[in-house]
Structure formats: C-alpha cells, structure tokens
Amino acid sequence: MEVGRLPISAALKGKLVSAGYTSLSLLSSLSPSHLARDLNISENEALDILKHAPHDGRIDTSSGHHIISGAQTAWDMLHEEELLTRITTSSVEIDNILGGGISCREVTEIGGVPGIGKTQLGIQLAVNVQLPVHCGGLGGKAIYIDTEGSFMVERVLQIAEACWDDMLANNAISQNVHAGQVGMQPKDFLENILYFRVCSYTEQIALINYLDKFISEHRDVKIVVVDSITFHFRQDFEDMALRTRLLSGMALKLMKLAKKFCLAVVLLNQVTTKYAEGSFQLTLALGDSWSHACTNRIILYWNGNERYAYIDKSPSLRSASAPYAVTARGIRNNVSNCKRIKLM
Amino acid sequence: MASRPISEMGLPKSIANVFAARSIKTAKDALSLTEFDLMELADMGLAEVTSALAHISERVSPPYQTALSLLEQRIQNEQLAGHLPTGLKGLDEALFGGIPFGVITELVGPAGIGKTQFCLKLSLLASLPTRHGGLDAQVIYIDVESKFSSKRLIEIGAQSFPEIFYTRGMAQEMAGRILVLRPASLAEFTESLQQIKLLLLERRVKLLVIDSMAALTSGEFEHGASKINPLGWHISFLKSVGELSRIxxxxxxxxRSQSSDDTWRYNFQVGTRHRDLEDTSKYDSQLIAALGIHWAHAVTIRLILETISGERFIKVAKSPMSPALAFPFSITSSGISLLNDDGIEVVGQEISTIHCDGHSEIIHSDTLQFHRQ
Structure with a gap:
C-alpha cells in the first residue's frame, strides 16, 4: 500500500486507509481542509500528510524561477561545482588524479590493507584543511572521529610540524607573507583538530546524528574524518539486514552534512576478502550495498614496491591511479630514486 | 554510554513514556531503529521522532577534545611519555621510546624465532623499579601455548640486570609481579579477559601479554570462512581495555603458509597479476600472519621477527609513526639483543613479507642467492 510509505504516524496512516486513501495519487489533488474533514483530524495534521505526499505535475510555475522547489538546473549545478573547493593530500600526483584534492560537499571513502597508510592520509587531511587557501587548504577546522583507537597524537604533531615548515617555505617563495599566518604555530594545528573517540556502534550513530547540531555551532569545521567507518560494524553483528540499514542511514546523514555545511567527509574503510571468479580477492569491507553509499571511492594498494592510490568510483573523475609515499613528514610524492638501502 | 537508559535522558515525559511502553529502553534500542521504524512502533509523527532521536543522540555522543589537549594530557600523566622501552636501543628509537601505551602491539614470526623470549623480556622490564628504566608495576601474562618458563625468566633477569637479581629477595619480588594465566580454550580465555578488566583497576598492572592469540583459534576461520569472526569480541575488548587503562x-x-597464487588482490588489479605471478612462483609458498586481515586491521604496531639467510631480523612492519626498519638480532642467555642499532630501511611489499629459511633455504638457496645480488 502506497500510503504505508509516508513518513507519518501509524494512527494517521490507519485513518487514511480507513477513509479509502490507499494510493498517493488520490492525495495529490486534495486541499488540507478537505482531507481534515474526511479524516476527522486537525488541519495541521492534514497539511503534514500532504507535505509528504508527492505533488502532481500541475504546479504553478509563475510563482518563482524554481520549477519544483529544491530542484536545480544542470547549468546552475555546473556553476556551483566550479566553486567547489578541494583539500590537498600533500601528494601532487594524487591531487592530480583527484582534480586538485579531496572535494568538499562530497563523501569520499578511502580503503586499503592494514599498514598502507589510511590513518596517515586521514591525519594528513585533518592537518591540511587548516592551511590557507593558497597552500591548498580551506583555513578551517577538522573533526576526527576515531572508532579504532589508532589516532596517535605524537604523529599528528610530526605531520603538523612538517606541514608548517612547508607553509613557511611556500610563503617565502611567493613573497606573500601575511603576519597572521606566520603567527600560526605547529601546536595550533593540533588545537584545531576536534577529536571524538567512539567506543560502540551506538555511539557512532549517535555522534553522526549529533554532528548536524555540533557543526552548526562550529561553522569553521571543513572536514569530517571517520577512522574507520567499519570497525564497530564488523564486531558482534549477527543481523546483517540491520547492519545494512544502519549503515545506509548513516551514509545519508553524512552526505547531507557534506552538502549543508559545504565540507568534505572522508570515511576510512578496512578491506576483507571475497571469493569471486575462482579465487580470493580483496575488496573493501561492509558489502556490496555499502559500496553504493559513497560518492567517491579511493583504494590504496601495493603495486610492486610502491604505494598507489586508485580511483575506484567517482561520478566525475576517470579511474586512474597514482603513486604516493608515506614519509616521516606525512603523505608525499613518491620519490623512487631517493637513497634507500633495500633489504635483500 | 550506549546502554544508558532513555528514561534518564530528560526527554519530554509523554515521549519517554511511549518509548518505555514499547520497550525501547536504552539508547542502543532507539538508535538501532530507523526513524521510520520508530514512528511505526511508537505511533508518533516525524517531527517528534526526529527531535527525540536528536536529543538522545546528543546525550550519547562522546565529548570531544582537541588534539592539543590530548597531547598535553599524555605528556603530563604518563611515565616515560607513554612508552615501555624494550631495552633494544635501535628499536626504541624507531618506536619513539618503545612499546606505546594504549594500543595493541603484535609480534609475528615463525616458531622458535624468539617471540616468547621477547615477551619474557618485556614482562621483566615492566616489573623493574623505575630507577632501572622499568615501570615498577605488575604484569599479566596470558600463556595460551604453555610456553612460559619461569626458569628462563629468572635467567634473563639475572643476565640482563645482575645488580637487581643478585640482590637478596629481588628476584622473588620481580618474578612475583608477573601473573601468569593459562586458559585452555577460547571460552576460558574469554573468561580470563573479563576477570582482567577488574584486576587492571585493582592492581597496578602496566602490561598485558598474550602469547599467542593464534593458538586459540587454530585456523578455524582462515580465509574468512565464516562471516562472524570468533575473535571479534576479543579484538574490541582488548582495544578498549588498552585504551581506557592506558597500558x-x-x-x-x-x-601460516599461503600458496603464492593465493596472493590477494583487488579485482581491478587482475590484469597485472600474471606478471607478478612469475616473480613469486620461484617460491612454492609464502608465509603470512595468522588470524587474517580483520585482526591485522586491529593491531596498531606489527613487529615481524624473521630469518633471512641464517640471520634473524626484527622489522617494524606496521606503525603509524615509524619508518619500516629492520634490525638484526640474536637470542642470548640475556634474552634478545640487537646486533646493530642502525637498522636497514625496508621498502615496498618487503615490509609485510615474512621470511623464513627453514627447509626452503636448502631447496631454494641458489634462487635466494641470485635475488640478493
């Protein structure tokens, strides 16, 4: 029954059905007062029902330039996309394949085997978002949601110090030294990372629900990193259908946050093995339905002796891969001819 | 906080009553439902449900800290800046002071390489008085494989710290601080862990050793055969215990050995697979860490102990901070010691490969020779 899908209380649904309104098309041409009389409910309640029922096509177009409220023409969207800001990953090659970095207003999932550098990239982005715009950042704050306990604050300091160094060098070259920016110290980078430690999946869901309010109060947050989205959902979950439902609900909320506050959402994911085509293959965890949830998906992997990032899914970028390196200073370009002694 | 009762969250009385009547008692119950399910169940409108969920969510969400305050707290509250020194100079430098507090550090390696020796040494170090570089605390040692040898422990102690162990009564005191548990099955292990939680609070326990985790499951779920990992609960339990008590x-x-054509890849890599196969086909099989990929994600630091052409190496294979360095070591009567403190930098997939000479050394000695040049 179609009215069963309306987001209204069960009592109202019952009233609708008993009055014979079983399909949505019956509701579309009704006025609130008419419905209120039919169902013997208040006009406010009737209005509430009608708000959720889809309207038919005959809507007065003269009232505004939006044909349907909330809709946008592709032309307008193009303009908006051009204003999209991106956060640098500190590896020029990854930035190139991403069209400049991790983009705002979108949810990006990053996955890879243990030790490939997921957390490193997460921390790097949380630091980089604070850089001024000409250095590839957004001058904003970062929210770091740690579900695994793998956040090492000493490492953040290391990366922040290197980032600060680079920023000073950059400023000196461009002769563009602003007093305010030089005043920023490595420790200030740490001050601007808001760290949440989440210890169960309930807390994870709660926090993501609450973020909407939290970010309204902290408008300068420009990136949300979840490290990792997977951890609590891989433990003691027997009801897989429930898991899928909760995860997709969470993904929707994150997507809404990204759009509403114009910030980047980065979800780190673990890998698992999957039996396909007669052999075991690596794939990102949480199953097939989850893989539809994110806008962009980047997989970090080993290619021979080099680390590579691969764009597995993106609506606007072509799939490509680029090498990168994890150094003491953080994520950097892959420099293969540097002086290293190979074991064996 | 997830199991906190909803009745104490200060929701409007009418809504709280409806929730209670529908046996939605904890935040977990409420948040495991979608808004739509909840409306159905509680017979409420969307606006009410949304605001109730927002309210519950706000109460359940953990508080935040800035990374700076986190750093300051750590520096202030912890002995040795939150690291247990291993006594191996090069390794300690690479790990920024030693085995870090609050996270899981894993030692992987073939049988007989010295994992247990390393654990014994660490136990001793944690029990030593602070003036000798120890933590002056108790140690819990979960000995699954029955390999713990107190005789060897005392021997290592006497050789490495003669000034303490030849003092009357000190050997007894040091060894008395190490509490050994020997669970025989996974169920017993689970029980021990639950007891430990209390013990950690009551006593000054500053190190937890589990030797070994893999023996508990003995390969039942290799290849991720079952969807539900039998160690799933243990993994999150250990992580949270470590973090809460900062030990x-x-x-x-x-x-475990894995045949080389089983090397896991992503499906987009399949095309490049054949070329690599030829390279690795020289080896019949390669070694991988037991317990699978799920476990590997959970450990923060992985140290691989391996042998390469007769020499033993200890390698930092996964660490959020340290570069991948390998140090040659040997096992002596005083335990484990490094042959040099400089370390050799390892790159690429070598970082996570586990080498073991064993029989393959004899069979493939010429290919290895070739490889090394």
Missing amino acids: PIVVTNQV
Whole structure:
C-alpha cells in the first residue's frame, strides 16, 4: 500500500486507509481542509500528510524561477561545482588524479590493507584543511572521529610540524607573507583538530546524528574524518539486514552534512576478502550495498614496491591511479630514486 | 554510554513514556531503529521522532577534545611519555621510546624465532623499579601455548640486570609481579579477559601479554570462512581495555603458509597479476600472519621477527609513526639483543613479507642467492 510509505504516524496512516486513501495519487489533488474533514483530524495534521505526499505535475510555475522547489538546473549545478573547493593530500600526483584534492560537499571513502597508510592520509587531511587557501587548504577546522583507537597524537604533531615548515617555505617563495599566518604555530594545528573517540556502534550513530547540531555551532569545521567507518560494524553483528540499514542511514546523514555545511567527509574503510571468479580477492569491507553509499571511492594498494592510490568510483573523475609515499613528514610524492638501502 | 537508559535522558515525559511502553529502553534500542521504524512502533509523527532521536543522540555522543589537549594530557600523566622501552636501543628509537601505551602491539614470526623470549623480556622490564628504566608495576601474562618458563625468566633477569637479581629477595619480588594465566580454550580465555578488566583497576598492572592469540583459534576461520569472526569480541575488548587503562598490550601471532597464487588482490588489479605471478612462483609458498586481515586491521604496531639467510631480523612492519626498519638480532642467555642499532630501511611489499629459511633455504638457496645480488 502506497500510503504505508509516508513518513507519518501509524494512527494517521490507519485513518487514511480507513477513509479509502490507499494510493498517493488520490492525495495529490486534495486541499488540507478537505482531507481534515474526511479524516476527522486537525488541519495541521492534514497539511503534514500532504507535505509528504508527492505533488502532481500541475504546479504553478509563475510563482518563482524554481520549477519544483529544491530542484536545480544542470547549468546552475555546473556553476556551483566550479566553486567547489578541494583539500590537498600533500601528494601532487594524487591531487592530480583527484582534480586538485579531496572535494568538499562530497563523501569520499578511502580503503586499503592494514599498514598502507589510511590513518596517515586521514591525519594528513585533518592537518591540511587548516592551511590557507593558497597552500591548498580551506583555513578551517577538522573533526576526527576515531572508532579504532589508532589516532596517535605524537604523529599528528610530526605531520603538523612538517606541514608548517612547508607553509613557511611556500610563503617565502611567493613573497606573500601575511603576519597572521606566520603567527600560526605547529601546536595550533593540533588545537584545531576536534577529536571524538567512539567506543560502540551506538555511539557512532549517535555522534553522526549529533554532528548536524555540533557543526552548526562550529561553522569553521571543513572536514569530517571517520577512522574507520567499519570497525564497530564488523564486531558482534549477527543481523546483517540491520547492519545494512544502519549503515545506509548513516551514509545519508553524512552526505547531507557534506552538502549543508559545504565540507568534505572522508570515511576510512578496512578491506576483507571475497571469493569471486575462482579465487580470493580483496575488496573493501561492509558489502556490496555499502559500496553504493559513497560518492567517491579511493583504494590504496601495493603495486610492486610502491604505494598507489586508485580511483575506484567517482561520478566525475576517470579511474586512474597514482603513486604516493608515506614519509616521516606525512603523505608525499613518491620519490623512487631517493637513497634507500633495500633489504635483500 | 550506549546502554544508558532513555528514561534518564530528560526527554519530554509523554515521549519517554511511549518509548518505555514499547520497550525501547536504552539508547542502543532507539538508535538501532530507523526513524521510520520508530514512528511505526511508537505511533508518533516525524517531527517528534526526529527531535527525540536528536536529543538522545546528543546525550550519547562522546565529548570531544582537541588534539592539543590530548597531547598535553599524555605528556603530563604518563611515565616515560607513554612508552615501555624494550631495552633494544635501535628499536626504541624507531618506536619513539618503545612499546606505546594504549594500543595493541603484535609480534609475528615463525616458531622458535624468539617471540616468547621477547615477551619474557618485556614482562621483566615492566616489573623493574623505575630507577632501572622499568615501570615498577605488575604484569599479566596470558600463556595460551604453555610456553612460559619461569626458569628462563629468572635467567634473563639475572643476565640482563645482575645488580637487581643478585640482590637478596629481588628476584622473588620481580618474578612475583608477573601473573601468569593459562586458559585452555577460547571460552576460558574469554573468561580470563573479563576477570582482567577488574584486576587492571585493582592492581597496578602496566602490561598485558598474550602469547599467542593464534593458538586459540587454530585456523578455524582462515580465509574468512565464516562471516562472524570468533575473535571479534576479543579484538574490541582488548582495544578498549588498552585504551581506557592506558597500558601497552603485546600479543604474539603465528604464521601460516599461503600458496603464492593465493596472493590477494583487488579485482581491478587482475590484469597485472600474471606478471607478478612469475616473480613469486620461484617460491612454492609464502608465509603470512595468522588470524587474517580483520585482526591485522586491529593491531596498531606489527613487529615481524624473521630469518633471512641464517640471520634473524626484527622489522617494524606496521606503525603509524615509524619508518619500516629492520634490525638484526640474536637470542642470548640475556634474552634478545640487537646486533646493530642502525637498522636497514625496508621498502615496498618487503615490509609485510615474512621470511623464513627453514627447509626452503636448502631447496631454494641458489634462487635466494641470485635475488640478493
């Protein structure tokens, strides 16, 4: 029954059905007062029902330039996309394949085997978002949601110090030294990372629900990193259908946050093995339905002796891969001819 | 906080009553439902449900800290800046002071390489008085494989710290601080862990060693055969215990062999697969850490102990901070010691490969020779 899908209380649904309104098309041409009389409910309640029922096509177009409220023409969207800001990953090659970095207003999932550098990239982005715009950042704050306990604050300091160094060098070259920016110290980078430690999946869901309010109060947050989205959902979950439902609900909320506050959402994911085509293959965890949830998906992997990032899914970028390196200073370009002694 | 009752969250009385009547008692109950399910169940409108969920969510969400305050707290509150020194100079430098508090450190390696020796040494170090570089605390040692030898422990102690162990009564005191548990099955292990939680609060326990984690499951779920990992609960339990009580957790893991064409890849890599196969086909099989990929994600630091052409190496294979360095070591009567403190930098997939000479050394000695040049 179609009215069963309306987001209204069960009592109202019952009233609708008993009055014979079983399909949505019956509701579309009704006025609130008419419905209120039919169902013997208040006009406010009737209005509430009608708000959720889809309207038919005959809507007065003269009232505004939006044909349907909330809709946008592709032309307008193009303009908006051009204003999209991106956060640098500190590896020029990854930035190139991403069209400049991790983009705002979108949810990006990053996955890879243990030790490939997921957390490193997460921390790097949380630091980089604070850089001024000409250095590839957004001058904003970062929210770091740690579900695994793998956040090492000493490492953040290391990366922040290197980032600060680079920023000073950059400023000196461009002769563009602003007093305010030089005043920023490595420790200030740490001050601007808001760290949440989440210890169960309930807390994870709660926090993501609450973020909407939290970010309204902290408008300068420009990136949300979840490290990792997977951890609590891989433990003691027997009801897989429930898991899928909760995860997709969470993904929707994150997507809404990204759009509403114009910030980047980065979800780190673990890998698992999957039996396909007669052999075991690596794939990102949480199953097939989850893989539809994110806008962009980047997989970090080993290619021979080099680390590579691969764009597995993106609506606007072509799939490509680029090498990168994890150094003491953080994520950097892959420099293969540097002086290293190979074991064996 | 997830199991906090909803009745104490200060929701409007009418809504709280409806929730209670529908047996939605904890935040977990409420948040496991979608808004739509909840409306159905509680017979409420969307606006009410949304605001109730927002309210519950706000109460359940953990508080935040800035990374700076986190750093300051750590520096202030912890002995040795939150690290247990291993006494191996090069390794300690690479790990920024030693085995870090609050996370899981894993030792992987073939049988007989020295994992247990390393664990014994760490136990001693944690029990030593602070003036000798120890933590002056108790140690819990979960000995799954029945390999703990108190005789060897005392021997290592006497050789490495003669000034303490030849003092009357000190050997007894040091060894008395190490509490050994010997669970025989996974169920018993689970029980021990639950007891530990209390013990950690009551006593001054500063190190938890589990030797070994892999012996508990003995390969039942290799290849991720079952969807539900039997160690799933243990993994999150250990992580949270380590973090809450801020102690280092050291776990050993065994190795399994894997045939080389089983090397896991992503499906987009399939095309490049054949070329690599030729390279690795020289080896019949390669070693991988037991317990699978799920476990590997959970450990923060992985140290691989391996042998390459007769020499033993200890390698930092996974660490959020340290570069991948390998140090040659040997096992002596005083335990484990490094042959040099400089370390050799390892790159690429070598970082996570586990080498073991064993029989393959004899069979493939010429290919290895070739490889080394």
